[in-house]
Amino acid sequence: MRALRNLKEALRGLALHKSKTLLMTLGVVIGIASLTVIVAIGEGAKAKVLARISDMGFGPEAFSVAAGAGRLFFARTKTPTTLTLADVDDIRAMPTVQAAVPHQRQSMRMVYKRNNTFTRVYGVTPEWQSARLWKLSDGSFFTDEDMKRKAKVAVLGATPAGKLFGDEDPVGKMVRIGKVYFRVAGVLEKKGVTESGFDPDDRVIVPLSTSISRLFRQTWLFSIRIHTLDPSMVQETMEGVRQLLRKNHNLSVFAEDDFRFITPEGIMEWVTAEERALNRMLVLISAVSLLVGGIVIMNIMLVSIRERIREIGIRRCFGARRSDITQQFLFESIFVSILGGIAGCALGVTISFVLKNLHVLAAKPTWESFVVAFAFSAAVGLVFGIQPARKAASLSPEETIR
Amino acid sequence: MSLILMENIVKTYLSAGVETPVLKGIDLRIEEGEYASVIGPSGAGKSTLMTIMGCLGSPTSGKYILDGEEVETLNDAQLSRARNEKIGFVFQAFHLLPGVKAIDNVMMPLLYCHKVPADARERARESLEKVGLAHRLHHSPGQLSGGEQQRVTIARALVNDPRIILADEPTGNLDSKNGAEVMRILDQLNREGRTIVIITHDPKVAQHGRRTISLMDGRILEDRRHESVTQFEGSPSRAGSA
Numbered sequence: 001m002r003a004l005r006n007l008k009e010a011l012r013g014l015a016l017h018k019s020k021t022l023l024m025t026l027g028v029v030i031g032i033a034s035l036t037v038i039v040a041i042g043e044g045a046k047a048k049v050l051a052r053i054s055d056m057g058f059g060p061e062a063f064s065v066a067a068g069a070g071r072l073f074f075a076r077t078k079t080p081t082t083l084t085l086a087d088v089d090d091i092r093a094m095p096t097v098q099a100a101v102p103h104q105r106q107s108m109r110m111v112y113k114r115n116n117t118f119t120r121v122y123g124v125t126p127e128w129q130s131a132r133l134w135k136l137s138d139g140s141f142f143t144d145e146d147m148k149r150k151a152k153v154a155v156l157g158a159t160p161a162g163k164l165f166g167d168e169d170p171v172g173k174m175v176r177i178g179k180v181y182f183r184v185a186g187v188l189e190k191k192g193v194t195e196s197g198f199d200p201d202d203r204v205i206v207p208l209s210t211s212i213s214r215l216f217r218q219t220w221l222f223s224i225r226i227h228t229l230d231p232s233m234v235q236e237t238m239e240g241v242r243q244l245l246r247k248n249h250n251l252s253v254f255a256e257d258d259f260r261f262i263t264p265e266g267i268m269e270w271v272t273a274e275e276r277a278l279n280r281m282l283v284l285i286s287a288v289s290l291l292v293g294g295i296v297i298m299n300i301m302l303v304s305i306r307e308r309i310r311e312i313g314i315r316r317c318f319g320a321r322r323s324d325i326t327q328q329f330l331f332e333s334i335f336v337s338i339l340g341g342i343a344g345c346a347l348g349v350t351i352s353f354v355l356k357n358l359h360v361l362a363a364k365p366t367w368e369s370f371v372v373a374f375a376f377s378a379a380v381g382l383v384f385g386i387q388p389a390r391k392a393a394s395l396s397p398e399e400t401i402r
Numbered sequence: 403m404s405l406i407l408m409e410n411i412v413k414t415y416l417s418a419g420v421e422t423p424v425l426k427g428i429d430l431r432i433e434e435g436e437y438a439s440v441i442g443p444s445g446a447g448k449s450t451l452m453t454i455m456g457c458l459g460s461p462t463s464g465k466y467i468l469d470g471e472e473v474e475t476l477n478d479a480q481l482s483r484a485r486n487e488k489i490g491f492v493f494q495a496f497h498l499l500p501g502v503k504a505i506d507n508v509m510m511p512l513l514y515c516h517k518v519p520a521d522a523r524e525r526a527r528e529s530l531e532k533v534g535l536a537h538r539l540h541h542s543p544g545q546l547s548g549g550e551q552q553r554v555t556i557a558r559a560l561v562n563d564p565r566i567i568l569a570d571e572p573t574g575n576l577d578s579k580n581g582a583e584v585m586r587i588l589d590q591l592n593r594e595g596r597t598i599v600i601i602t603h604d605p606k607v608a609q610h611g612r613r614t615i616s617l618m619d620g621r622i623l624e625d626r627r628h629e630s631v632t633q634f635e636g637s638p639s640r641a642g643s644a
Contacts, residue, residue, distance in 0.1 A: 005513045016501045314497045317458065318558070319486020319514035321479050398459035401497065 006324055010331035017304065021336055024300050027293030028340025028380060029347060032373045034286040036348025037355070039369035042279050044356070047364050049271045060231040061098075062131075064262040065241055066223035080258050081220035082249045088224055090244055096233040101131050101225040104211050104218070110204065111176040112164040119160045120203045121177060123211025131227060139171035139186030142207050146185075150209045154182040158190035158201040177204065180215055223262075234263070290376060293340065294384035297333050301388035305329065312392055313400025325393040333385025334378060341377025345370050403470060405565060405597055406432040406455065411464035413450050424450045425461070426620035432599065434565075437592040437630065439600045439608035442617035448601045449570065451617065455599065456568050457485050469565055486514050490559025494571035496551045498543040498558075504530060505539040508558045515562065529557040533587055549580025556587055566597040573607055585610055589630070 014021045058064075067083040091100045104123035109116055122128075129141045142153045154175065161170050170184045191200045212219055228237045238261055245259055305312070312325055352363035413425040424447045432438055442448050453459040454466060457473055466473045469488055476484060490511075491497075498507050509526040512519060519525060530539060533553040543551050552572060559567050569588065573581035589610055592598050600611060608614045609631040616624040 001518070005518065009513070012502070012506075310497065311499055314499060315510070315514070316482070317456070317485060317491050317497075318511035319482050319562075321482040321514075323479075324482075324514060396459065398453045401453075401458065401493070 002324065003327055006327040007331045007335075010328045010335060013308075013328070014332055014335060020300055020304055021339075024297045024333070024336045025340040025343065027296035028290070028337045028377050029293075029344040031286060031290030031293040031380075032341045032344025032377055033347040033351065034289055035283070035376065036345050036365065036369050036373055037351050037363065038279065038282040038286055039372065040348065040352040040363040040365040041282070041355075041361050042275065043366050043369075044352075044361065044364040045275050046272065049268060058264045059227070060264065061229070061234065062225060062227045063234060063238060063264075064223050064225045065245070065259050066262055067221060067259055069256055069258055070260050081218070082258050083221040083224065083245075084219060085221070087245060087248055088221070090248065091224060091226060091241055094237065094240055094244070096228050096230075096237045096240070097226055098229050099127055099131055099227045101125055101128050101227075102208055102221045103128075103223045103225065104208060104216055105222045106216055108178045108215075110160055110164060112170075112173065115164045115166075117160050117163040119157070121211070121215070122203060122205050123208040123216065124205060125208050128205065131225060135189045136186045137189045138169070139184065142185050142205075147207045147209050150213055151207060152180060152182045152210060152214065153185040153207065155186045155188060155205040156184060157188050157203040157205075159199055160202065160204055161187045177206070178215060182206065238263075290380055293337075294380040297337060297381065298384040298388060301329065301333055301385060302391065305388055305392045308392075309395060309400045312395055313397050313402075316397035317401060322393040326389045329389035329392045330382070330385045333388070334381035337377045337381030337384075338374070341373050344377070345373045348373070404431045404467075405434050405436075405469055406430065406599075407465075407467040408454075409465040411451075411454060411461045411466060413447075413454065413459075414462045424620055425454075428464070428620075428622060430615070430622070432566075432597070435592075435595050435597055436613060437589075437598050437611040438613040438615060439602055439611040440615045440617055441602055441605060441608045442623075443603060446617040447620045448603070448617055452568055452570055452599075452601050456489050456491060457481050482514070483516060486511060486562060487516075488565045490562070490564040490567045492552070492555050492559050492567060492569035492572050494574035496543070496548075496555050496575070498551060498554060500544065501542055503540050503542055504535065504546065504554045504557075507543070507554055508561050511558060511562045526557070526561055529561040530554070532560065533557045547580070548576050549583055552576060552580070552584050553587065556584070556591075560591070566599060567591065568599050568601070570601045571603070572600065573602075573604070581607075 065083075067080055068078070085102060088100050088102045091097055101124060106121050107118060108121045109118050126142060126144055126147060129136075136155070137158070139155070141155055142151065145151075146153050154177065156164075156170060156175075164170070164175060165173070170187055173184050174181050175184060176182075188201065188203075188205070193199045193201075206215060226237065226241065228234055242257065246257065249258055251258065315325065315328075348369070349365045352365045355361045355363045408428050408430040411425055411428040411430075412423070415422045415424060428451065440448050440451060450459075454461050455468075457468065457476075460474060468484060471484065473481070473484070499510065502510075505523065505526050508529055509522050512522040512525065527536075527539060530536060533556050535550060535553055535557065538546060538550060538554075541550075543554070546554065552575075556567075556572075559569075567588070572584050572588065576584060585607065588598055588600070598611070600607060602608055609628075612630045613625070613627045615622060616626075
């Protein structure tokens with residue numbers, strides 16, 4: 001009950017000194033706002049990576065094996081020529097494997113009439129489309145028959161289709177890729193540039209058989225995407241594939257793998273590790289600004305106590321205990337910083353939305369950040385309020401009343 | 403039993419290693435219902451005596467018993483309670499909380515009561531009515547005249563029904579008309595049985611009491627009982643026009 005009365009007196013004091021209250025609040029507002037924005041950016045980045053992974057057509061039951069030692073997308077050595085269609089057949093024969101889609105890839109120039117563009121050319125099997133779940137906006141995908149005939153047909157991504165044909169309908173037209181003419185069979189649906197600047201639409205798909213014998217003129221593969229029957233089989237399948245490839249490639253016990261695995265978890269881990277380092281720095285910065293906010297509160301409280309010595313003395317004369325004075329001033333600083341915390345959250349959320357809508361950063365505010373901000377601001381008020389409050393209470397009434 | 407009993411009270415201030423004796427052995431007894439004035443030139447130790455009497459500071463040595471309680475044995479909470487329940491202060495400089503309405507200023511001591519009375523606001527209003535300020539409940543000190551402010555402090559001193567009212571130069575900051583009004587209220591309170599101790603340097607104010615304790619150089623020079631002069635004659639201008 002005493003605490004409630006002291007809280008009331010604290011609120012009265014804050015209302016009486018509005019400009020000081022505002023100043024104290026401001027310090028916390030800035031700290032909490034930056035904390036909220038940082039947490040939102042972290043969440044946004046995570047969501048972005050997840051979206052990117054799902055965009056790659058990786059379900060939890062799939063993974064890729066790519067030629068060359070290294071990690072994820074980065075081969076440490078020059079891409080070896082050891083990954084072949086024979087490996088694909090062996091992998092397809094494994095009992096836990098539902099599908100294995102081989103890929104070849106090269107960047108090549110494409111020409112239509114007077115337009116030309118440089119793009120990534122993929123040689124894949126027809127099952128690629130169902131594995132990637134990528135619809136066509138126009139025309140049709142090539143078939144098993146095209147595979148068999150090594151047909152010179154191509155499916156364009158939205159970017160080269162736009163660059164080469166503009167408003168013209170590309171389906172049925174002839175384009176030149178490198179030195180070979182292809183008939184356009186279809187156009188892939190546009191996915192749009194990702195927030196990291198990667199353009200998934202900048203590609204052309206041709207039958208693998210055609211790319212092997214007519215376009216790239218190479219038999220070795222760039223990567224194989226493997227879909228297992230069930231997500232729980234990914235680990236054992238990966239181990240089986242490793243054994244199989246080492247045997248097929250005649251690797252000695254001491255040689256390292258001449259291939260690498262690309263898994264959603266692996267990508268996730270890599271990206272979050274990158275972002276964790278950045279995040280840690282940003283959190284540190286906002287912690288410093290919170291610290292500054294706390295020091296602002298402490299200083300203003302200390303000055304304010306000097307000015308309010310008389311008030312403290314009067315209260316003591318009429319029966320306020322030391323603890324009453326401590327509580328009153330502590331409540332003032334806690335209330336101020338919680339107020340700052342709420343305002344800071346609001347500001348932070350606003351900034352997050354602005355950043356998102358301006359496509360500067362993918363910020364995603366979460367309610368966890370509110371809880372964190374609230375707890376932090378209350379703690380700041382408590383920690384930096386204790387000293388001034390104790391100082392106020394330690395003044396002897398005899399001296400304060402003079 | 404005496405309301406106030408002081409035995410050989412000594413107070414020495416220590417600043418920068420120099421000891422300054424202010425009270426050099428005060429023996430004093432004040433009974434319930436008395437109307438006493440402590441008078442003396444500045445530096446005689448009047449204010450120090452008041453701070454000790456009001457439990458705001460402790461003596462260097464000596465014994466002080468207030469309403470049966472030995473003050474030096476009390477801790478902070480008990481001292482605060484003693485100030486809250488037994489003493490009502492009236493200060494020369496009013497010492498009202500700035501920016502706070504008269505009624506809230508008067509209610510303030512009730513907030514620090516051991517048990518806050520449910521009718522705190524009602525009691526504060528009654529107290530203000532008693533000093534003739536029923537029409538000024540919602541004015542802050544800045545909107546009140548000096549005389550009105552001092553009457554608010556008297557209302558505040560009375561609100562918790564204390565055993566004793568300690569008034570430190572209650573007319574010091576007032577003109578003669580307002581001073582007379584304040585003294586009239588104090589006289590009236592004493593007639594109703596309230597114990598009052600006034601600290602003053604002004605003999606005319608002291609004459610309102612029925613006992614004058616003269617302080618000089620930290621000792622009691624004279625302790626005299628006399629008739630109360632309830633007519634206040636303060637300023638020279640009033641005296642000249644009379």
